[in-house]
Amino acid sequence: MSQKFRLENGGLINRDKKLSFKFNGKSYYGYEGDTLASALIANGVHLVGRSFKYHRPRGFFGAGVDEPYAVVQLYRNNETEPNIKATEQELFEGLEAKSVNCWPSVNFDIGAINNFLKIFLPAGFYYKTFMWPKSFWYRVYEPFIRKAAGLGVASTKHDKERYEHKYEYCDLLIAGSGPSGLASAYAAAKNGARVILAEDKPRFGGSLLTSDVNIGNQSGEDWANSIISELKEMPNVVVKNRSQVFGYYDHNMLVMSEKVSDHLPKTKKHHPKQRLWYIRAKEVLISSGSIERPLVFGNNDTPGVMLSSAAKEYLKVYGVLVGKNPLVFTNNDSGYETAIEFKKNGVNPIILDSRVNPQSEIIDEAINLGIKIKFSHVVVVAQGYKKVSSADIAKISDDKKQLGTIENIKCDCICVSGFWTPTIHLASQSGNKAKFKEEIDAFVPGTSKQNETTLGAANGIFTLEETLKDSFIAGQDLSKKITNNDNKISFPNVVEKKSSQHDKFWCVPLPKGKSYKRFLDFQNDVAVSDIEIALKEGYRSIEHVKRYTTLGMATDQGKTSNLNGLQLVSNIENKVVPAVGHTTFRPPYTPISIGAIVGREVGKHSKPTRKSPMHAWHEKNNAVFVDAGVWLRPRYYKQGNETLFEASKREAKNVRTNVGVCDVTTLGKIDIKGPDAAELLNRVYTNAWLKLPVGKARYGVMLREDGIVMDDGTTTRISENHYHMTTTTAQAANVLSHLEYYLQLVWPELNVHVVSTTEQWAGAAIAGPKSRKLLEKLFPNNDVSNEGLPFMGYMESELFGVKARIFRISFSGELAYEVNVESDNGQFMWEKIIELGQEFQVQPYGTEALSTLRIEMGHVAGSELDGRTISYDTSLEGLISKKKDFIGKRSLNREAFTSSDRQKIVGVVPLDKKTSIPEGSHLVKDAQAPLPNKKLGHISASCWSVEHDNPFSLAILKDGKNMIGEKLFVMCPLKNKVIPVEIVSSHYVDPKGERVRS
Amino acid sequence: MLHIKCPHCGMRSQNEFSYGGDASIKRPQLNKEISDEEWDNFVYNRKSLRGKHLELWQHLSGCRQWIKVERDTATHEIFNTYKADEEIT
Numbered sequence A: 001m002s003q004k005f006r007l008e009n010g011g012l013i014n015r016d017k018k019l020s021f022k023f024n025g026k027s028y029y030g031y032e033g034d035t036l037a038s039a040l041i042a043n044g045v046h047l048v049g050r051s052f053k054y055h056r057p058r059g060f061f062g063a064g065v066d067e068p069y070a071v072v073q074l075y076r077n078n079e080t081e082p083n084i085k086a087t088e089q090e091l092f093e094g095l096e097a098k099s100v101n102c103w104p105s106v107n108f109d110i111g112a113i114n115n116f117l118k119i120f121l122p123a124g125f126y127y128k129t130f131m132w133p134k135s136f137w138y139r140v141y142e143p144f145i146r147k148a149a150g151l152g153v154a155s156t157k158h159d160k161e162r163y164e165h166k167y168e169y170c171d172l173l174i175a176g177s178g179p180s181g182l183a184s185a186y187a188a189a190k191n192g193a194r195v196i197l198a199e200d201k202p203r204f205g206g207s208l209l210t211s212d213v214n215i216g217n218q219s220g221e222d223w224a225n226s227i228i229s230e231l232k233e234m235p236n237v238v239v240k241n242r243s244q245v246f247g248y249y250d251h252n253m254l255v256m257s258e259k260v261s262d263h264l265p266k267t268k269k270h271h272p273k274q275r276l277w278y279i280r281a282k283e284v285l286i287s288s289g290s291i292e293r294p295l296v297f298g299n300n301d302t303p304g305v306m307l308s309s310a311a312k313e314y315l316k317v318y319g320v321l322v323g324k325n326p327l328v329f330t331n332n333d334s335g336y337e338t339a340i341e342f343k344k345n346g347v348n349p350i351i352l353d354s355r356v357n358p359q360s361e362i363i364d365e366a367i368n369l370g371i372k373i374k375f376s377h378v379v380v381v382a383q384g385y386k387k388v389s390s391a392d393i394a395k396i397s398d399d400k401k402q403l404g405t406i407e408n409i410k411c412d413c414i415c416v417s418g419f420w421t422p423t424i425h426l427a428s429q430s431g432n433k434a435k436f437k438e439e440i441d442a443f444v445p446g447t448s449k450q451n452e453t454t455l456g457a458a459n460g461i462f463t464l465e466e467t468l469k470d471s472f473i474a475g476q477d478l479s480k481k482i483t484n485n486d487n488k489i490s491f492p493n494v495v496e497k498k499s500s501q502h503d504k505f506w507c508v509p510l511p512k513g514k515s516y517k518r519f520l521d522f523q524n525d526v527a528v529s530d531i532e533i534a535l536k537e538g539y540r541s542i543e544h545v546k547r548y549t550t551l552g553m554a555t556d557q558g559k560t561s562n563l564n565g566l567q568l569v570s571n572i573e574n575k576v577v578p579a580v581g582h583t584t585f586r587p588p589y590t591p592i593s594i595g596a597i598v599g600r601e602v603g604k605h606s607k608p609t610r611k612s613p614m615h616a617w618h619e620k621n622n623a624v625f626v627d628a629g630v631w632l633r634p635r636y637y638k639q640g641n642e643t644l645f646e647a648s649k650r651e652a653k654n655v656r657t658n659v660g661v662c663d664v665t666t667l668g669k670i671d672i673k674g675p676d677a678a679e680l681l682n683r684v685y686t687n688a689w690l691k692l693p694v695g696k697a698r699y700g701v702m703l704r705e706d707g708i709v710m711d712d713g714t715t716t717r718i719s720e721n722h723y724h725m726t727t728t729t730a731q732a733a734n735v736l737s738h739l740e741y742y743l744q745l746v747w748p749e750l751n752v753h754v755v756s757t758t759e760q761w762a763g764a765a766i767a768g769p770k771s772r773k774l775l776e777k778l779f780p781n782n783d784v785s786n787e788g789l790p791f792m793g794y795m796e797s798e799l800f801g802v803k804a805r806i807f808r809i810s811f812s813g814e815l816a817y818e819v820n821v822e823s824d825n826g827q828f829m830w831e832k833i834i835e836l837g838q839e840f841q842v843q844p845y846g847t848e849a850l851s852t853l854r855i856e857m858g859h860v861a862g863s864e865l866d867g868r869t870i871s872y873d874t875s876l877e878g879l880i881s882k883k884k885d886f887i888g889k890r891s892l893n894r895e896a897f898t899s900s901d902r903q904k905i906v907g908v909v910p911l912d913k914k915t916s917i918p919e920g921s922h923l924v925k926d927a928q929a930p931l932p933n934k935k936l937g938h939i940s941a942s943c944w945s946v947e948h949d950n951p952f953s954l955a956i957l958k959d960g961k962n963m964i965g966e967k968l969f970v971m972c973p974l975k976n977k978v979i980p981v982e983i984v985s986s987h988y989v990d991p992k993g994e995r996v997r998s
Numbered sequence B: 001m002l003h004i005k006c007p008h009c010g011m012r013s014q015n016e017f018s019y020g021g022d023a024s025i026k027r028p029q030l031n032k033e034i035s036d037e038e039w040d041n042f043v044y045n046r047k048s049l050r051g052k053h054l055e056l057w058q059h060l061s062g063c064r065q066w067i068k069v070e071r072d073t074a075t076h077e078i079f080n081t082y083k084a085d086e087e088i089t
């Protein structure tokens, strides 16, 4: 298909490179340098979607970030992405896109029936219509809305693209590369400041690319190009295109999204698709320009009605005509510039100017070119359904209230200009309170809140000369403050045409007896009548009006609608706009992909993976791993076709009968040194520590100040002033911070130093009746007998020439030892244990068997120490010293903690001795009781007892102390299980604890 | 993201720190008889001020020192930072 609306010459596109693409299944051609929008318009395609609420036909309204309609579903390299603006998406070879919001097709859309039912879909229709009957919501309303009103479909596939995060610091961050951005960047860069200049479009230059001006002896565009080339060569400057600074956060941190590869058919190898920049800037220059405001008239959402600045951009940047029979409707001189561009390219526009008799250089030029101009004229209504075919126009009275005779004129597009709205989002996000500037009928930034300065059109300055002057000075002054350099730059001579005052008029009255829809918010289908209804219904705050009508919401965030909405509310309310106020701008300014936000922190990269020094051995020996915090731990070692259940039973059984070895490297380890180390432990743990002899270990429990158990573990006195503390895997980091808190802030007088040594030591627990025999083989020169190394004893030794620490401690309840060697020797230690343990039938065991062993012994772990239990609840109250004070002790006499029926740990066995009890299940007295059935406790951990060969669980049960022998029910609604159980002691194996001392 | 000056390390991003709450809270001395009310005030009761607030932060992914930060809870302005044992004037 030929590009009927492409000019023979002109534009900044590369006509040597033709690109093919598909839209809604149909093939077209465009050029390199096109956007999807410019290429479609070149091909005469104006119908791109359906509107959100009424499913009215939608075309293009803008030419960039301002576009409210042309949101498409993009297909690129076998991936799909919703919510892509056709006006921002650069064309690439093979691009495919589809319309959203239409079903079954853009030309025949079932939802369009809403358009004819629109009387039933007024403001607040979500709130009113879908409220009742309640049962209709899931069955009728929700599925209907989902099908009819989505803004595209997210892919359910894994996103194979890579997204990166980058942290950067600079002296000046400049957002926007129009005249103000370029001038300030140039001045600051010449002063030696580190500058980042960001431009959201592919091309630098902003308005200079489309306006007819001269700077020095160059055209605006040439000047922009020469400045950019010079900046790119400077080592202190980073120049980034396709990069949107979308958020201004605290302490001058801004976030920028760089679309590195979205404009290419496929991301290059080793390149990310997008990059998110976190930039901490000393000074921020906001040169984000302005967005043209629409004029409001009947059916002003018809495809073919668009901003006059967009029409000019399609002409000058892309060499594309948005129509061959254009009507320009304006209240200021900007519309004339667009008309003049049409005329220069052989097209005859008609200008309707709402002003009575404006005079300026630009108007004179239009008159001289022979352009037909009708002053005091307005468009009343656009005619045509899928594309503008004509317009009803009329003369308007000087007070703008009366329309004259309506006349129909043929046209194929209506270019509107309602003057300019400064883009103040970034300034506003920084905390700057916007102020209303009467002369331009818009808000501009007020007093700077952070180190931000707003320049040029974003600051409501619409002449090039003033903009450049301000910007050179700002760049120079701000950089001078930072670098102390003072390189003056001479201001170039500027040639631009003078404009006359714009007209405050923006909304065309309805002719008598007509009820045309006049849209304010094109993305959310909010019309003048909706705002009127909201106000009639009593909504006053602009924030409420916004939410009730959806004005300025969703991805568009009111870029084109905000001010007109405010003007309307102020007109109806007879207030001035600043009194109505404006809604808050929040980041992001434009939609940011989830991928960019997440960055590289996906899948395995979402957190670091820690592996023990013995990991390779575990892998080689068929370990199945489980995540334990950031660690990977062997869950079980699979033999043949074993299931998890079979393997863990075998491993646990082997510990009870022979000897097992478990990798306990992940346990938190803290080295504690100093003359006051014992005093610290005495204050941190609930039991007494001052008399622990050198070479002995002790079990301890630490509380939070509120009396809740924080962690448990053993601490060993290595030498006079040196202790080795162990913590649970999960609490290791918290315990270290906890100790540091008390040492640095509460008891700085204690002379103690703490440091984490978790990763310095590899640990192996050797457990089982034959463990001593194995230890004798490992340490033939040491006396490891019950006398030589008693329970809770410690000794230092050498394991075949390698420094080793031996602790006689037990988590499994069996005779057990823990051997630590420096991490580098971990693998060596492990292999020695396996090798020398063969004659004792040694087997490695994983976390599943470890759990089984501790559960049937009634040893508590993280599932009991869950941040809700005190020492009593977990039967650790015997370790509470009555003689000394410690962290959290004062909380223990709280009423709830001392009540006679306080919860306590118990054992639970199913009556049938067969049914496994799901963890997390509730315990109740009566399984048949009506809901809500009173919960007496919960199952904290479950296992298959290898000692008794039946299921066994631990539970935290109300009045647990007096419940032993009771029959209760376990309820697990998630698995639809009701299990009759008996409550037993939590010490299901070796209740007297004889084995560990054997 | 806040930019916090660690008195030991210099300006660092907030994500290197963890928050530790009101720095004006003093733990009652060990072994001292105190009322339930006094203890509750220490463990639970906090003011949740709007405005200038002296608070604790730990430079967790840095020097691991607990520091005191004087910050406006409404504007996030940081007026000053102090070492744990520094006199605050």
Ligand SMILES: [Zn+2]
Residues within 6 Å of the ligand: B006, B007, B008, B009, B010, B059, B062, B063, B064, B065
């Ligand atoms: Zn630090």
